[in-house]
Amino acid sequence: MTSYEPIAQIHRLRRSRATRAKTALKKAPFSAWFGILVIIGYVIVAVFAHWIAPYGETQVFSEAFAPWSQQFKLGTDQLGRDMLTRLIYGARNTIGIAVATTLLSFAVGVSLGLLAALYRGWLDQILSRAVDVLMSIPSLIFALVLLSIFGSSITSLIIIIALLDSTRVFRLARAVGLNVAVMEYVEVARLRGEGPKWIIAKEILPNVMPPLVAEFGLRFCFVFLTIAALSFLGVGIQPPTADWGSMVRENATLITYGDVTPLLPAGAIALLTVSVNFVVDWFLHATSGLRDEK
Amino acid sequence: MKNSAPGLREKGKDLLQIRNLHVEGFSDERWHPIVRGVDLALKRGEVLGLIGESGAGKSTIGLAAMGYAKPGCRITQGSILFDGIDLLALSETGRRRLRGSRIAYVAQSAAASFNPAHRLLDQTVETVVAHGIASREKANRSAVDLYRRLQLPDPETIGFRYPHQVSGGQLQRAMTAMAMACRPDLIVFDEPTTALDVTTQVEVLASIRNIVEEFNTAAIYVTHDLAVVAQMADRIMVLRHGLTVEEADTRQMLASPSQEYTKTLWAVRKLAKPEVPADDYLLTIDKVTAAYGRAVQVLQDVSIKVPRGRTVAVVGESGSGKSTLARVVTGLLPPLSGSISFAGQALSKTLKTRPKEILRRIQMIYQMPDNALNPRQTVEEVIARPLEFYLGLKGAQRDRRIGELMHMVEMSETYLDRLPAELSGGQKQRVCIARALAADPELIICDEITSALDQIVQEEILKLLMRLQRELGMSYIFITHDIATVRAIADEIVVMHQGKVVEQGLKSEILTPPHAPYTERLLSSVPEMDPDWLTRLLASRRM
Numbered sequence: 001m002t003s004y005e006p007i008a009q010i011h012r013l014r015r016s017r018a019t020r021a022k023t024a025l026k027k028a029p030f031s032a033w034f035g036i037l038v039i040i041g042y043v044i045v046a047v048f049a050h051w052i053a054p055y056g057e058t059q060v061f062s063e064a065f066a067p068w069s070q071q072f073k074l075g076t077d078q079l080g081r082d083m084l085t086r087l088i089y090g091a092r093n094t095i096g097i098a099v100a101t102t103l104l105s106f107a108v109g110v111s112l113g114l115l116a117a118l119y120r121g122w123l124d125q126i127l128s129r130a131v132d133v134l135m136s137i138p139s140l141i142f143a144l145v146l147l148s149i150f151g152s153s154i155t156s157l158i159i160i161i162a163l164l165d166s167t168r169v170f171r172l173a174r175a176v177g178l179n180v181a182v183m184e185y186v187e188v189a190r191l192r193g194e195g196p197k198w199i200i201a202k203e204i205l206p207n208v209m210p211p212l213v214a215e216f217g218l219r220f221c222f223v224f225l226t227i228a229a230l231s232f233l234g235v236g237i238q239p240p241t242a243d244w245g246s247m248v249r250e251n252a253t254l255i256t257y258g259d260v261t262p263l264l265p266a267g268a269i270a271l272l273t274v275s276v277n278f279v280v281d282w283f284l285h286a287t288s289g290l291r292d293e294k
Numbered sequence: 295m296k297n298s299a300p301g302l303r304e305k306g307k308d309l310l311q312i313r314n315l316h317v318e319g320f321s322d323e324r325w326h327p328i329v330r331g332v333d334l335a336l337k338r339g340e341v342l343g344l345i346g347e348s349g350a351g352k353s354t355i356g357l358a359a360m361g362y363a364k365p366g367c368r369i370t371q372g373s374i375l376f377d378g379i380d381l382l383a384l385s386e387t388g389r390r391r392l393r394g395s396r397i398a399y400v401a402q403s404a405a406a407s408f409n410p411a412h413r414l415l416d417q418t419v420e421t422v423v424a425h426g427i428a429s430r431e432k433a434n435r436s437a438v439d440l441y442r443r444l445q446l447p448d449p450e451t452i453g454f455r456y457p458h459q460v461s462g463g464q465l466q467r468a469m470t471a472m473a474m475a476c477r478p479d480l481i482v483f484d485e486p487t488t489a490l491d492v493t494t495q496v497e498v499l500a501s502i503r504n505i506v507e508e509f510n511t512a513a514i515y516v517t518h519d520l521a522v523v524a525q526m527a528d529r530i531m532v533l534r535h536g537l538t539v540e541e542a543d544t545r546q547m548l549a550s551p552s553q554e555y556t557k558t559l560w561a562v563r564k565l566a567k568p569e570v571p572a573d574d575y576l577l578t579i580d581k582v583t584a585a586y587g588r589a590v591q592v593l594q595d596v597s598i599k600v601p602r603g604r605t606v607a608v609v610g611e612s613g614s615g616k617s618t619l620a621r622v623v624t625g626l627l628p629p630l631s632g633s634i635s636f637a638g639q640a641l642s643k644t645l646k647t648r649p650k651e652i653l654r655r656i657q658m659i660y661q662m663p664d665n666a667l668n669p670r671q672t673v674e675e676v677i678a679r680p681l682e683f684y685l686g687l688k689g690a691q692r693d694r695r696i697g698e699l700m701h702m703v704e705m706s707e708t709y710l711d712r713l714p715a716e717l718s719g720g721q722k723q724r725v726c727i728a729r730a731l732a733a734d735p736e737l738i739i740c741d742e743i744t745s746a747l748d749q750i751v752q753e754e755i756l757k758l759l760m761r762l763q764r765e766l767g768m769s770y771i772f773i774t775h776d777i778a779t780v781r782a783i784a785d786e787i788v789v790m791h792q793g794k795v796v797e798q799g800l801k802s803e804i805l806t807p808p809h810a811p812y813t814e815r816l817l818s819s820v821p822e823m824d825p826d827w828l829t830r831l832l833a834s835r836r837m
Contacts, residue, residue, distance in 0.1 A: 023323070183665050184660045184662065184665040184666040185665065185666055185667055185668040187626070188658070188660075188666060188729075190626075190645065191624055191625075191626070191645070191653065191657075191658060192653060192679070192680060192683060192684075192733075193645075193648075193650050193653045193683070194683070202668075202671075203668055206668070206670035206671075207668070207669065207670055
């Protein structure tokens with residue numbers, strides 16, 4: 001064996017994924033830490049709602065619109081249900097549906113977008129024009145129409161919002177996928193005779209992950225807001241299931257009497273979206289490869 | 295116009311003095327040394343060639359001569375005196391005032407350095423106008439004059455074109471005009487011809503040399519091509535790992551390099567392989583015509599035979615259809631007419647209709663290993679896939695074969711868990727070779743696989759390929775524009791020009807005169823290690 005080519009620097013072993021994540025976390029700014037803690041808090045509340053909440057989700061008490069007291073920490077709503085309990089269960093329902101919807105929209109959008117990027121030609125034309133048509137209709141109004149046709153069950157809610165949202169994901173995935181699909185390692189895989197499943201999953205997807213993960217965070221916020229908006233309009237999550245959007249609507253009258261209770265679910269939505277955006281910003285900055293000039 | 299050989303020109307006073315320069319670069323959360331104490335002095339009107347393999351720090355020194363460090367780099371020690379001004383003590387504003395007006399820079403890729411949205415003329419005069427040296431009309435007139443001196447076609451009107459409307463060589467000359475626009479005292483050329491064909495390179499080299507002489511501009515010429523630097527520089531400085539290895543006058547350096555490392559650099563160009571005539575043909579391309587879309591025919595009636603266990607070098611400048619030929623053979627581009635037969639059987643035209651077994655037997659290696667390796671896959675994953683895909687190897691069998699392949703390409707198994715970004719250029723190309731070998735192919739198409747590499751690494755890769763051919767007996771189609779590479783590896787040569795085969799035959803037949811006119815031009819454009827070569831060539835062409 002002949003000698004290896006000279007290299008100026010000393011060889012360095014690749015660090016494992018865990019240690020890399022640890023160093024990244026250590027360097028994370030305060031805003032990212034704040035976001036991560038808030039999200040973890042929300043997730044804990046959502047998962048353990050059953051044990052945390054003082055009462056049952058749909059348990060009705062005799063007094064409606066009760067003020068804050070020892071018994072009802074945040075008072076009761078228009079039917080006499082405990083607000084704190086509803087708020088806690090609302091986290092589970094609203095976040096759960098938002099996560100499911102975002103995942104579904106990404107599964108559809110990314111796979112179709114990368115297929116279009118890989119094959120181009122007529123497949124790309126058909127998919128892209130279909131997406132253009134869907135995007136040309138204002139999505140909130142379109143969602144209202146579809147929901148009134150198919151009824152506002154949770155499944156149809158998830159599917160309809162996911163479908164409308166996947167158009168944006170499709171566009172992004174196609175755009176970033178196009179840049180990778182022309183790389184020679186994709187050509188190598190094609191020449192090897194690999195099928196589209198391998199090429200998309202192993203060759204393209206790992207290289208377009210950063211923008212897609214960033215988009216996932218943003219999309220999640222939008223889905224969240226869409227669900228809250230639809231619930232506020234009365235076609236979203238149906239009573240008696242607790243969710244933050246309808247909680248705002250149902251108790252909105254209280255504001256007239258100087259009671260801030262209906263603002264709490266609204267604040268919960270705001271805090272979560274801001275936190276998610278903090279984390280996404282940090283992620284974008286960390287993966288963009290941009291260095292601050294010094 | 296005088297055309298003296300370098301080294302004979304009159305030199306002036308000291309212009310640039312760099313002492314004990316240290317530059318560090320930041321990566322993996324640490325500062326690494328890039329330049330580790332280099333001294334450099336340059337007189338007015340003198341051309342200094344910086345030469346070395348990649349990572350030697352030559353470009354970094356070139357930029358430091360302008361008082362500039364790339365983002366992520368910092369100058370930690372040393373002094374840079376330009377015409378008595380200490381660049382490092384100067385404020386950023388002060389340095390900016392010097393850059394462009396008194397020190398200019400010509401980058402490797404002119405295409406990436408021009409703004410595609412503006413006309414050439416506007417970009418040429420931009421610095422002049424911005425520094426307030428001349429009015430726009432005056433600057434425009436002098437730009438046209440520069441275009442003429444740089445022998446650009448239609449100097450009056452070429453400035454009104456956009457960057458994509460001129461060729462690569464013309465763009466590189468336009469960039470030189472841009473650097474010259476303020477009549478700077480010093481120009482830093484960073485590999486200005488590396489990305490060009492040999493035939494274009496000669497023109498650009500001649501233009502640059504003329505204009506530098508005419509205005510008596512001092513220049514730092516960064517390159518890894520020895521023959522090029524021999525034409526351009528008065529003095530040569532050899533760098534390695536951020537340190538000066540040797541510095542001497544061009545003629546002295548070429549005649550008698552004193553350091554061991556310099557001698558190995560000099561030896562690279564002398565690789566040659568005895569040709570072996572063919573006895574059996576593996577691949578026959580018969581009257582193939584191919585086109586992108588319906589507009590331009592890129593290949594016209596191309597017929598080539600590739601013998602078994604031998605190397606066919608396909609040479610020609612860019613746009614001659616060499617790479618398209620590779621795409622036709624691999625099935626990526628179905629030919630319009632003609633036929634290809636492989637090992638006695640007709641090869642179907644499209645990739646989709648070829649059976650896996652045929653795909654396995656034809657493998658391809660690319661020019662840029664950076665693009666040909668998935669940045670998210672480790673070396674092991676890259677090599678393992680063809681083993682699993684074609685041969686169905688698993689577990690211990692697979693691991694043993696991976697070890698064998700790594701051994702074949704002379705790499706240690708400790709590299710298996712590296713990502714491509716953690717390998718050097720030569721190592722990446724070795725991994726690509728190992729991936730091709732994993733399929734156990736009979737034909738490997740090498741598309742300019744050494745042109746992105748340093749000369750020493752090139753030599754290693756070529757030797758590796760020749761050894762593998764001796765041991766495993768595959769055929770190579772070796773696409774290249776470098777005649778030194780052809781001498782080193784080929785048995786037969788195919789010369790292509792504008793989509794047609796100009797000449798083909800055994801290496802000795804093609805390389806010994808008389809040549810076909812195009813072959814003659816191609817061969818004479820290859821720079822030689824003789825400092826008078828360019829002068830002689832230009833004189834002979836002008837006749």
